[in-house]
Amino acid sequence: MEKDIKLMKGNEAIAEAAIRAGVDAYFGYPITPQSEVIEYLMAEQPEKRTGMVVLQAESEVAAINMIYGAAGAGKRVLTTSSSPGISLMQEGISYIAGAQLPCVLVNVVRGGPGLGTIQPSQADYFQSVKGGGHGDYKLIVLAPASVQESVDFTRLAFDIAFKYRNPVMLLTDGVLGQMMEKVEFFEQQERKKEDEPWATVGKAGRGHRNYITSLFIKPEKMYEVNLELQKKYREVEKNEVRYQEIDTEDADYLFVAYGTTARICQKACQLAREKGIKVGLLRPISLYPYPYDIINKLADKVKGVMVIEMNHGQMVEDVKLAINGKLEVGFMGRSGGIIPTPSEILEALENKFINK
Amino acid sequence: MKFGKDIISPENKVFEKTKLLTDEYLHYCPGCGHSVVHRLLMEALEDLNLGDETIGVxxxxxxxxxxxxxxxxxxxAAHGRAPAVATGIKRVMPDKTVFTYQGDGDLAAIGTAETIHACNRGENITFIFINNGIYGMTGGQMAPTTLENMKSSTSxxxxxxxSMGHPLKMTELVANLDGVAYATRQAVHTPALVRKCKKAIVKAFKLQKENKGTTFVEIVTNCNSGWKMRPVQANEWLQKNMIPYYPLGDIKK
Structure with a gap:
């Protein structure tokens, strides 16, 4: 069969992937740099292709609550936004996690805090993996590093979301959303036919009512629900850790970076090896659950670990936790929409570990 | 007259609780309008045979x-977001019946944007809006619908x-929107009003089944605890003070 290859913008590719993944509904609100997702969907009219519903909400607050409603009906639902919009959604995300509903969220991260800048950033790492909304919950977070992965992870995210009845976030950024790359698409998937046994679709034929809630007013019950969530998160940590190792076998030094920054670090590795410095890269793909074990293992083989991010040091805290003090961890970050270059990344490594 | 098992017979039966209400004890204060409206709402769905296909928020x-x-x-739903949640449900299952049940703080303060926009889109859902002019759950604070000079714990x-703005007439406001097919204001503090209110709820669900657009039923009720009154006194106060400002009847039909 002929391959289905297109040259596409990251945001548009996510939109097309959603249609092909058999998504039932998209609710969203325009915000730069992710507006192409809803623009593509509106132009493509997926209701004619698959019956998928697309609705422009009046706000991100409304959009995430539409997601809650449709997810509570057991449907495959997607919303996308960028940093300030994702902040607005946090209440709803907490409710979705608390009510254990599956859905997929995409954050095409821009620089902050506040209204910030429309340029790319990785400053929402803490918000994505450490909470964001209130309460003891976890988002499962996948970080694509290419347009191809944005597409593949959109489909994967739905599988994971339904497996654990948990929201899954794709953490991309303004680079991945806006750049065009070659991308190969998977075949059109069928939309779901069967109702989920827990979903609120009307109680016909079931004999009992279902309800969706995150309210457990009795402390004993709330505690029990929290233990159930924690049990689920331990399962997620056991099964869903994803990462990529590049040139780590003979490496003396290690970069740890995700998403766009990992792509830049790959080039920095090349430049280093041209100078005779053996550098490898560990790219976390799942940011929660985090690949602590592999980073810990690699730390035994190298002389130094350098974390590169488009922020002022967020994921570096997890790398330090992974290494647990047995090796020095360096950090280099740029923010505000400034993208680090391969040569300055290499220079930072050299200054930290080699020319000291 | 003897009270006992001997009077329980089909020919003596004058009332049966709708099957769509569970047997759980209601937590509402004695005299509160919520319990009456719950019953009317479930009776309406039972009468229309919609209980199996309805999703409430x-x-x-x-x-x-x-x-x-x-x-x-x-x-x-989260506070104020019921219309957005109901939109999500209805959009993915347009054949099902969907309603929101919201108080004045939820619908007319924190959730005003969601209310206006769901109505403006003409979402084919039914709003049941309980207006008692106060925040009951949190202990009697001022609501957007609190009347002029009315005392509450935050007024x-x-x-x-x-300094505090005017009591908000939500039903008149949404009646102006083209997406709204039916907007009415009802009450449940007398038996006659209870019967009228049920008719309005039935009408709203019928219009929803006919895909006519948003249907909006406001019900002015008491909050005897929040108003610091006895139930009967609260109903009298309601009639004298609430009804003149929030007149009953259809605003858009």
Missing amino acids: APVGCSVFAYHYMDIDMQQ PYGRDLK
Whole structure:
């Protein structure tokens, strides 16, 4: 069969992937740099292709609550936004996690805090993996590093979301959303036919009512629900850790970076090896659950670990936790929409570990 | 007259609780209008044979536990977001019946944007809007619908229109929107009004089944606890003070 290859913008590719993944509904609100997702969907009219519903909400607050409603009906639902919009959604995300509903969220991260800048950033790492909304919950977070992965992870995210009845976030950024790359698409998937046994679709034929809630007013019950969530998160940590190792076998030094920054670090590795410095890269793909074990293992083989991010040091805290003090961890970050270059990344490594 | 098992017979039966209400004890204060409206709402769905295909959305407020009492599929929404949640449900299942059940704080304060926009899109859902002019659940604070000079725990000297704004007439407001097919204001503090209110709810669901657009039923009720009154006194106060400002009847039909 002929391959289905297109040259596409990251945001548009996510939109097309959603249609092909058999998504039932998209609710969203325009915000730069992710507006192409809803623009593509509106132009493509997926209701004619698959019956998928697309609705422009009046706000991100409304959009995430539409997601809650449709997810509570057991449907495959997607919303996308960028940093300030994702902040607005946090209440709803907490409710979705608390009510254990599956859905997929995409954050095409821009620089902050506040209204910030429309340029790319990785400053929402803490918000994505450490909470964001209130309460003891976890988002499962996948970080694509290419347009191809944005597409593949959109489909994967739905599988994971339904497996654990948990929201899954794709953490991309303004680079991945806006750049065009070659991308190969998977075949059109069928939309779901069967109702989920827990979903609120009307109680016909079931004999009992279902309800969706995150309210457990009795402390004993709330505690029990929290233990159930924690049990689920331990399962997620056991099964869903994803990462990529590049040139780590003979490496003396290690970069740890995700998403766009990992792509830049790959080039920095090349430049280093041209100078005779053996550098490898560990790219976390799942940011929660985090690949602590592999980073810990690699730390035994190298002389130094350098974390590169488009922020002022967020994921570096997890790398330090992974290494647990047995090796020095360096950090280099740029923010505000400034993208680090391969040569300055290499220079930072050299200054930290080699020319000291 | 003897009271005992001997009087329990089909020919003596004058009332039966709708099957769409569960047997859980209601947590509402004695005299509160919520319980009456719960019954009317479930009776309406039972009469129309819609109980099996309806999804209700409960708010934050006194009726946060509505799903404990209504024996239908339900979702509990974040404060004010019920219209957005209901939109999500209805858009993915347009053939099902969907309603929100919201108080004045939920619908007319924190959730005003969601209310206006769901109505403006003409979402084919039914709003059941309980207006008792106060925040009941949190202990009697001022609501957007609190009347002028009315005392509450956050307007202890009475609502001052100059600094606290005016009581919001939501039903008149949404009636102006083209997406709204039916907007009415009802009450349940007398038996005659209870019967009228049920008719309005039935009409709203019928219009929803005919895909006519948004249907909006406001019900002016008491909050005897929040108003610091006895139930009968609260109903009298309601008739004398609430009804003149919030006149009953259809605003858009």
